[in-house]
Amino acid sequence: MSAEQNRLKAFLEYLKSMVLLALAIILFFTFGMSHNRIPSGSMISTINIGDHIIVNNLPFYYRLPKKGEIIVFHKGKELWVKRLIGYPGDEIDIREGNVYVNGERIDETSYLESEGISTPIMQPGATPIAFPMTVPDDYYFLMGDNRLGSLDCRFEEVGMIPCKDIVGKAWVKIYPFNQIGLLH
Template identity: 35%
Template sequence: MSEKIKNEILEWIKVIAIALVAAFVITRFVRPTLVRGESMFPTLDENDYLVINRTAYKIGEPEHGDIIVFGTNLEQDDGKKKDLVKRVIAVEGDHIKIQDSKVYVNDKLIEEPYIHDNYTDGNIDITVPEGKVFAMGDNREDSLDSRYDQVGLIDEKDIMGEVVVRLFPFSKIGVVK
């Protein structure tokens, strides 16, 4: 076999190896997801293409204000389980109270410049138990979230990851907060 063919084969092996390593890293540590619905408007729009950090809560804990993706028992039209995108409002040990459209965490009114229409429906008065978070959409009037029994408090083990980057639309590409 000529030296040129050997070099060509080695180059192909390198390219394939790099592609396999990159695919492994991408599937283990990040995950793409697509926003369905208007529950996170104005922060996120329907069909925004997001990348989530799958390791965020394996090495750390959810924090107030994090935007997370989590699995639910809700079914989509195609019968698959529905993943939701919401913002963490309260973490384990926090006392959350929603009264007169205002949200209090540990008896302090929280600043929420990201919410749509500045209105939060519901009357909640609970302390978040260990291993759970309370999350809501930014568009409170159009969000199925922890205020409702269908979703309820989210088990930390059901959190797939933290949203870190919006990739599409290209005009809005960047870090999401």
């Protein structure tokens, strides 16, 4: 084989490697990760209007979402972002503005600005559900961190979220740059 043929063969091997790498990256970001811009204030102050997040679409292929995780899900044609509060079969109650799951008050101090704010308040066009309530099979109960301004599972218009509509876990905030970090 001539030197020129060796160079051509090496170049084609390099080109093949780059095409495979590009394909792997495209597949990873198509099925493994996605980028979302937040359009509403339902998760303030954890995630604000205009923030950009990376969603990890992989964890829920091999495990159930964990309570307290920030979940991305389909609601109609839109993607919504809320925090997981209750599993199928859990009894959810809101008393004196605090959330109880199966009779136990949950500690939300790590992500809520103040306690006692979870009672659904009347919003135009929104009807609060009656508590206590039990999450149906194959559904989750989710709420926004901005409890005074979030349209979520506390309202009939949203209802419970089917397990099949879960897309992934809100993983990292990437913009604004001074707030880059993991989402909890």
